[in-house]
Amino acid sequence: MTPSQTSAPPALLSERIIDFTNHMRANGFTMGPQECITIAHHLSSKPLPTMQRVRLELKTLLAGDRQEWLRFDDLFEAYWIKSGRTRASLQQKSPPHITRPERPAPLWQQHLSDNRPEGDGKTPQIEVETGDQPAGEASGRLIAAKHSVNRKTDLKNIVDPEEIRAAEALALQLARAMRYRLSRRYKTAKKGNRLDLRKTIRSALPRGGEPIELFRRSTRPRPVHIIVFLDVSGSMKHYSRFFLQFVKGLVCAWLHSDAFVFHTRLVHVTDAVRDRNSARAMTRLALMAEGFGGGTKLGECLGQFNRHYARKMANSRTVAIVLSDGYDTGAPEKLEAELARMKKHVRKLIWLNPLLGWKNYAPITAAMLAARPHIDYFAAANTLESLAALEPQLAQL
Amino acid sequence: MSVINDIGPKLAAVGYIADDPLSVALQLTVDLARPLLLEGEAGVGKTETAKALAKVLDTRLIRLQCYEGLDATSTIYEWNYQKQLLAIRAREHDRLSSSAIEKQIFSEDFLLRRPLLEAISQEKSPVLLIDEIDRADEEFEAYLLELLSDFQVTIPELGTIEATSRPYVILTSNGTRELSDALRRRCLYSYVEFPDHQREHDIVRARLPDLEANLASEIVGFVQNLRKEDLEKKPGIAETLDWAAALVGMEVHSLLDDPDKVTSSMICLLKTESDLKSAPRELVSRLAGKAA
Numbered sequence: 001m002t003p004s005q006t007s008a009p010p011a012l013l014s015e016r017i018i019d020f021t022n023h024m025r026a027n028g029f030t031m032g033p034q035e036c037i038t039i040a041h042h043l044s045s046k047p048l049p050t051m052q053r054v055r056l057e058l059k060t061l062l063a064g065d066r067q068e069w070l071r072f073d074d075l076f077e078a079y080w081i082k083s084g085r086t087r088a089s090l091q092q093k094s095p096p097h098i099t100r101p102e103r104p105a106p107l108w109q110q111h112l113s114d115n116r117p118e119g120d121g122k123t124p125q126i127e128v129e130t131g132d133q134p135a136g137e138a139s140g141r142l143i144a145a146k147h148s149v150n151r152k153t154d155l156k157n158i159v160d161p162e163e164i165r166a167a168e169a170l171a172l173q174l175a176r177a178m179r180y181r182l183s184r185r186y187k188t189a190k191k192g193n194r195l196d197l198r199k200t201i202r203s204a205l206p207r208g209g210e211p212i213e214l215f216r217r218s219t220r221p222r223p224v225h226i227i228v229f230l231d232v233s234g235s236m237k238h239y240s241r242f243f244l245q246f247v248k249g250l251v252c253a254w255l256h257s258d259a260f261v262f263h264t265r266l267v268h269v270t271d272a273v274r275d276r277n278s279a280r281a282m283t284r285l286a287l288m289a290e291g292f293g294g295g296t297k298l299g300e301c302l303g304q305f306n307r308h309y310a311r312k313m314a315n316s317r318t319v320a321i322v323l324s325d326g327y328d329t330g331a332p333e334k335l336e337a338e339l340a341r342m343k344k345h346v347r348k349l350i351w352l353n354p355l356l357g358w359k360n361y362a363p364i365t366a367a368m369l370a371a372r373p374h375i376d377y378f379a380a381a382n383t384l385e386s387l388a389a390l391e392p393q394l395a396q397l
Numbered sequence: 398m399s400v401i402n403d404i405g406p407k408l409a410a411v412g413y414i415a416d417d418p419l420s421v422a423l424q425l426t427v428d429l430a431r432p433l434l435l436e437g438e439a440g441v442g443k444t445e446t447a448k449a450l451a452k453v454l455d456t457r458l459i460r461l462q463c464y465e466g467l468d469a470t471s472t473i474y475e476w477n478y479q480k481q482l483l484a485i486r487a488r489e490h491d492r493l494s495s496s497a498i499e500k501q502i503f504s505e506d507f508l509l510r511r512p513l514l515e516a517i518s519q520e521k522s523p524v525l526l527i528d529e530i531d532r533a534d535e536e537f538e539a540y541l542l543e544l545l546s547d548f549q550v551t552i553p554e555l556g557t558i559e560a561t562s563r564p565y566v567i568l569t570s571n572g573t574r575e576l577s578d579a580l581r582r583r584c585l586y587s588y589v590e591f592p593d594h595q596r597e598h599d600i601v602r603a604r605l606p607d608l609e610a611n612l613a614s615e616i617v618g619f620v621q622n623l624r625k626e627d628l629e630k631k632p633g634i635a636e637t638l639d640w641a642a643a644l645v646g647m648e649v650h651s652l653l654d655d656p657d658k659v660t661s662s663m664i665c666l667l668k669t670e671s672d673l674k675s676a677p678r679e680l681v682s683r684l685a686g687k688a689a
Contacts (some may be wrong), residue, residue: 209485
């Protein structure tokens with residue numbers, strides 16, 4: 001803001017402010033007309049102070065969290081001092097501005113929309129199921145699953161019906177174990193452990209203040225919300241099918257739950273998993289997971305969750321369960337940062353690592369080491385028994 | 398202009414040394430009457446800010462410490478049940494109708510004012526400190542939003558109570574939980590950093606005027622360097638002040654004099670076991686040497 005600009009007529013200033021607001025919005029700040037008016041009002045209410053002062057004032061007004069607080073100075077300078085009026089030139093000039101770029105629509109959405117019709121009608125496994133299988137749904141599902149196995153990836157390898165049921169039952173059992181956290185709010189309850197004085201006194205009034213009828217209140221249990229992250233990368237392929245059943249059991253049985261699968265990208269699969277038709281669900285999942293390739297990017301995927309889903313999904317009753325072997329092709333620092341961020345969104349973080357059940361295995365991959373400090377409960381999960389052994393532990397969380 | 402730059406020196410006068418961003422933020426809080434959200438690591442003086450502001454404005458400080466499960470009865474109002482029962486008893490023989498009694502016992506006399514109601518019914522705008530808002534749950538946050546936008550409270554038995562004066566609201570957060578965007582948007586925001594060498598020195602001098610000058614600068618230099626170490630929990634300003642007081646109490650005149658005493662006094666600065674272990678005598682004397 002050169003002296004000539006400082007003494008500029010208000011019309012020009014307000015235009016510049018609108019332009020500045022757009023500039024900030026383009027760089028990821030949440031700003032609307034309300035903020036615009038606030039700035040204009042604030043700046044025009046008194047003679048313009050020094051540049052430094054204006055910067056601090058606007059920073060206080062506009063930043064919403066630490067990230068924005070740290071980025072503000074660069075953005076401010078880029079706009080007012082380096083006279084970068086267009087975003088294009090800004091991005092070329094200073095890389096910090098594109099730390100939160102406008103991302104293209106996640107890949108999986110295309111997957112979903114492309115694959116749904118296929119999974120719904122055309123695929124052979126549905127026909128198998130509607131065919132002559134008098135034994136009932138279970139066998140129909142099994143055949144369907146086998147069919148799709150032969151056609152598709154081994155992610156949903158042969159599924160033994162006994163094992164399916166065992167995994168689903170176990171998942172439900174685990175969910176029940178973690179089921180409730182006592183809320184700390186008191187609500188009226190018939191057999192509460194505390195007196196509800198407010199209600200009691202109110203009802204005592206017509207009886208001359210004699211509290212004949214006592215009302216009680218107590219805290220209520222509230223269901224936990226479970227979010228499962230399943231690693232479906234190459235290194236996990238032997239466990240994927242089994243875990244998918246586990247996840248399916250959990251998500252179907254537990255209303256407050258969400259499921260994600262990831263390897264290089266994160267895919268929200270709650271809807272697909274909830275599909276009543278087990279075969280179709282597995283097919284959809286397989287198709288979704290198929291589109292990706294390469295290794296695992298744990299940090300990146302959890303980052304996606306933090307950016308896009310966490311605000312909406314997670315609350316103080318959320319338990320996040322990560323099913324992964326911790327072989328990560330991304331940077332461990334990234335993973336650590338994202339886990340730390342995730343920990344702020346969820347109450348507990350549980351990491352189940354199938355390799356931990358192996359003899360001589362020690363979780364010393366860089367990713368696992370980086371993740372350890374943020375994990376509340378770290379356990380093996382390579383067999384049904386090891387999963388069952390989790391139950392008492394999870395009940396304590 | 399004179400009004401604008403006012404608050405920094407005033408804060409200094411009451412013993413609180415604020416850096417530029419913070420004093421600007423406080424100035425805006427006063428000017429615009431909008432809540433201020435302060436974030437930063439534990440121990441950088443967020444809570445002290447509110448106390449200092451109350452002193453500067455010469456007004457009351459009303460503090461609401463947040464915890465999980467905080468609800469309306471402990472933040473806004475509660476009826477004084479014991480008193481109500483007694484009142485009903487005392488008027489038993491007055492043959493008042495029950496509605497008349499009801500009117501009496503649900504009046505202001507029987508109302509226990511909790512911090513939020515207290516804050517909006519003061520003659521002079523108080524400073525309302527909502528400490529560690531991230532510890533309260535989402536439900537309370539939503540409730541708070543309503544109060545912060547309307548500044549009125551509705552009590553079913555009494556009706557709506559309008560604010561007689563708008564409190565200056567300061568919220569602090571340690572970032573253990575993400576706050577909602579709605580709350581962030583409604584607040585001014587400032588991130589409080591650890592103070593730089595000069596500012597921390599000023600703070601130590603302001604708070605402990607009796608401290609020897611050379612010891613003060615040694616202490617500040619030591620702590621500044623200690624924060625650069627890889628620690629679980631970095632010492633805040635409060636820790637620095639504690640430590641300085643402890644050293645005075647232990648009659649240490651220079652950090653280099655007695656490394657053992659200094660090492661044993663590290664419990665004032667480092668509050669976790671692993672941090673204490675990671676600061677052995679050698680590190681302490683190295684840092685002391687650097688600071689001196």
